[in-house]
Amino acid sequence: MSDRVRTTLGALELPNPVLTASGCGGTGRELAQFFDLSRLGAFVTTSVMAQARAGRPTPRVTETPSGLLTAMGLPGPGIETFLERDLPWLIEQDVRVIVSLAGNSVEEYGDLALRLRHVPGVAGIEVNVACPNVEDRGRMFARHPSAAAAVVRAVRAHARPGVPVLAKLAPDVTDIVTIALACVDAGADGLTLINTLEGMAIDPGTLRPGLTGVSGGLSGPAIRPVAVHCVYQVHAALPSTPIVGVGGVASGLDALEFILAGASAVAVGTALFHDPNAGPRVLRELEEALAARRIARLADAVGLAHKPAGYVPPQVRPQEPEKETL
Amino acid sequence: MSDTPVQTSATVLTVRQVQDYHAMTLVAPAVAERFRPGQFLALAIGGEHTSRLARRCFGVHEVKSDYGGTVEIVFADTEPGTAWLAGRRSRDQVDLLGPLGRPFRLPRDPVTCLLVGGGPGGAAVFALADTLLRRGCQIHFVLGGPHAKAVFGSRMAQRIGDSATVTTEDGSMGERGTVRDVLPRVLRETGADVVYGCGPTGLLRAVTQAAGEFGLPSQVSVEEFLQRTGACGTGVCMTCMLPVHGDDGVTRMVRACADGPVLRGDRVRWGDLGTIPFDALGAPRVLSVSEGGSQ
Numbered sequence: 184m185s186d187r188v189r190t191t192l193g194a195l196e197l198p199n200p201v202l203t204a205s206g207c208g209g210t211g212r213e214l215a216q217f218f219d220l221s222r223l224g225a226f227v228t229t230s231v232m233a234q235a236r237a238g239r240p241t242p243r244v245t246e247t248p249s250g251l252l253t254a255m256g257l258p259g260p261g262i263e264t265f266l267e268r269d270l271p272w273l274i275e276q277d278v279r280v281i282v283s284l285a286g287n288s289v290e291e292y293g294d295l296a297l298r299l300r301h302v303p304g305v306a307g308i309e310v311n312v313a314c315p316n317v318e319d320r321g322r323m324f325a326r327h328p329s330a331a332a333a334v335v336r337a338v339r340a341h342a343r344p345g346v347p348v349l350a351k352l353a354p355d356v357t358d359i360v361t362i363a364l365a366c367v368d369a370g371a372d373g374l375t376l377i378n379t380l381e382g383m384a385i386d387p388g389t390l391r392p393g394l395t396g397v398s399g400g401l402s403g404p405a406i407r408p409v410a411v412h413c414v415y416q417v418h419a420a421l422p423s424t425p426i427v428g429v430g431g432v433a434s435g436l437d438a439l440e441f442i443l444a445g446a447s448a449v450a451v452g453t454a455l456f457h458d459p460n461a462g463p464r465v466l467r468e469l470e471e472a473l474a475a476r477r478i479a480r481l482a483d484a485v486g487l488a489h490k491p492a493g494y495v496p497p498q499v500r501p502q503e504p505e506k507e508t509l
Numbered sequence: 510m511s512d513t514p515v516q517t518s519a520t521v522l523t524v525r526q527v528q529d530y531h532a533m534t535l536v537a538p539a540v541a542e543r544f545r546p547g548q549f550l551a552l553a554i555g556g557e558h559t560s561r562l563a564r565r566c567f568g569v570h571e572v573k574s575d576y577g578g579t580v581e582i583v584f585a586d587t588e589p590g591t592a593w594l595a596g597r598r599s600r601d602q603v604d605l606l607g608p609l610g611r612p613f614r615l616p617r618d619p620v621t622c623l624l625v626g627g628g629p630g631g632a633a634v635f636a637l638a639d640t641l642l643r644r645g646c647q648i649h650f651v652l653g654g655p656h657a658k659a660v661f662g663s664r665m666a667q668r669i670g671d672s673a674t675v676t677t678e679d680g681s682m683g684e685r686g687t688v689r690d691v692l693p694r695v696l697r698e699t700g701a702d703v704v705y706g707c708g709p710t711g712l713l714r715a716v717t718q719a720a721g722e723f724g725l726p727s728q729v730s731v732e733e734f735l736q737r738t739g740a741c742g743t744g745v746c747m748t749c750m751l752p753v754h755g756d757d758g759v760t761r762m763v764r765a766c767a768d769g770p771v772l773r774g775d776r777v778r779w780g781d782l783g784t785i786p787f788d789a790l791g792a793p794r795v796l797s798v799s800e801g802g803s804q
C-alpha cells in the first residue's frame with residue numbers, strides 16, 4: 184500500500200482513510216469472509232452498550248430511493264460479551280479497532296469507557312451520542328450541545344489517555360457547528376459526521392408505517408449531500424479537528440468528496456450491505472482518483488474545497504507514477 | 510472447495526417463465542462448486558448505478574456443472590427488484606453473492622425423508638432432493654399452493670420422488686386444502702424419519718408441528734422470511750432477526766441469513782415472529798423511553 188493514502192485522526196495513525204461505519208460491519212467476521220480486514224484503515228464496531236439488547240422487532244429496514252431507512256434499536260451483545268468474544272477476535276485480525284459506545288445516561292457512557300481503559304488493542308473510541316437520554320425525557324444527546332458535551336467529557340475522563348475519542352454527531356439539528364464546538368471543548372479529539380437522518384416511510388400496501396419503530400434513520404447515497412455539507416461547515420469552523428466523513432460513501436469519488444470537504448478519513452456504511460467488498464474497492468478507487476489528479480498525498484487534499492479557486496496542491500511530477508510501476 | 514462465499518458478476522444464461530414464477534439460470538462456477546443444499550444467493554438489483562441498495566435473497570433450485578457451473582433460482586415477481594430481475598436477458602450480468610447461510614443437515618444413513626415445499630420457496634427442496642437421492646435416501650414430496658400455477662415442481666416431484674402429494678386451496682390440482690391438512694396422513698403412510706421444509710412461514714410452522722406430533726426432527730429453511738426482511742444476505746445488517754431458543758432454553762434473536770436460513774423447526778418460536786418475545790435475551794425489560802433513538 185502506498186504512503187500516499189496514510190492519514191491521522193489525532194494521535195491515531197492509519198495506513199489508509201477507509202473505515203467501516205458503526206453498525207454496518209457486523210462483528211467483523213461476516214466481512215472477513217470477503218476480504219482481509221487488515222486492509223481497512225480501521226474497523227469501527229457496532230455501538231456497544233452496557234447490557235445485551237435484542238433491538239426492535241422486524242421489519243427493521245425499508246428500502247428508499249438511494250437509501251435505506253432502518254430502526255434497529257441498537258441491538259448488541261452488551262459490553263461483557265463484546266470484550267470476551269468480539270474484540271479479541273478483531274484484534275487477532277490485525278485491524279485497528281475503533282469501539283463505538285452508546286448509553287442511556289452520561290454515567291453509562293463513562294462506565295463503558297472505563298471498561299475499555301485497560302483493554303489492549305483499542306485504537307480509538309467513537310461516542311454515539313444519537314441515543315435517547317433517559318435522564319432527560321428521552322431527548323437525544325446529539326440534539327443538545329450541553330448533553331453531547333457531557334457525554335464526551337465523561338468518556339474522555341475515563342478513556343485511556345492517548346486513545347482518541349471521536350464524537351459521532353446527528354445531522355438533524357439546528358446548527359451542527361455549535362454541537363461540534365461543544366464536543367471539542369469537552370475533549371473530543373475528532374468528530375464523526377454524520378449519523379443517520381431521521382425519516383419515515385409508509386407502506387402503501389399495509390397503509391401503515393413501513394418500520395415497527397415508525398420512524399428510522401436514513402442512510403446511503405441519499406444523505407451524502409447533507410453529510411458533505413456538515414463536514415464542510417464543521418471543517419470551516421474547526422480546521423484542525425480531524426473529521427471522519429460518513430454518509431453514502433459508495434465509491435472512491437464519494438470518499439474524495441468528503442476529503443475535499445475536510446474529512447481526514449471516511450467510513451463506509453450502507454454500501455457494505457450492498458457490496459461486502461465496498462471497503463477495499465473504495466480505497467482502490469480513491470487511490471486511483473488521487474493519482475489521476477496528481478495529488479501527492481491524501482493530507483494535501485483534506486479540506487481542499489475550502490481553498491480559493493486556482494489553488495493547486497503539491498503535485499506529483501507526471502513521470503513519477505510511471506517510475507513506480509517499473 | 511472452499512466454504513467461504515464469493516462475490517461474482519454472474520452471466521444470465523436463461524430466464525424462463527415457469528407457471529406463476531420466473532426461473533433464472535446464472536453462470537457462476539465458483540458459487541456452483543461451493544453450494545450445499547439449503548444455502549442461498551444474494552443478488553444486487555438494478556445494475557451498477559442502482560438506487561436500490563438492499564440485496565434480494567433467493568434459495569437455489571438446481572446446481573449444474575454444465576456450462577462451467579450454473580445455479581438456478583425461482584422467484585415470484587412481487588416488487589420492483591424482482592421485476593427487474595425478471596426483465597434480464599441472456600448474457601446480462603448480475604452481481605451475485607453466494608453461497609450464503611447454513612445448509613440443511615444431511616442424514617448419515619439412507620433414511621426416508623419427507624420434503625415439503627410451498628410457493629416459489631418449494632424450488633429449493635429439489636436441490637436437497639438431488640443430494641438425498643445420491644445418498645440412497647427415499648424421498649417423498651408434499652407441495653402446496655393456493656392454485657395449480659402456484660405449485661412449483663409438481664411434475665418433477667412425481668418423476669424423482671417415491672411419492673408426491675400436491676395440495677391446492679382451490680382444488681385446481683391434487684387435493685383440495687393445504688399442506689397442513691395432508692401432512693399427518695403422509696407422515697403415517699410414508700414412515701418418514703425426517704422432515705424438511707421450505708416455503709412461507711405458515712407452512713414451516715405446520716411442518717414443525719406435524720413433525721413434532723410424530724416425534725420427528727424437522728429442518729426448515731426460512732428463506733421466505735429472509736426475502737421479506739433481509740437487506741444484505743451476509744449477516745452485517747441485522748434486519749432479518751427471528752426468535753429461536755437454544756439448547757440452554759434461552760431465546761435469542763438470530764439472523765435468518767447468517768444463522769439460518771436452515772433452522773431446526775422446533776427451535777423457532779413461530780408464534781413470535783416479527784416480535785421480540787419478552788423473555789428473549791436482551792429484550793426490553795421495562796417499557797420506557799429507552800426504546801427511541803437512532804440506528
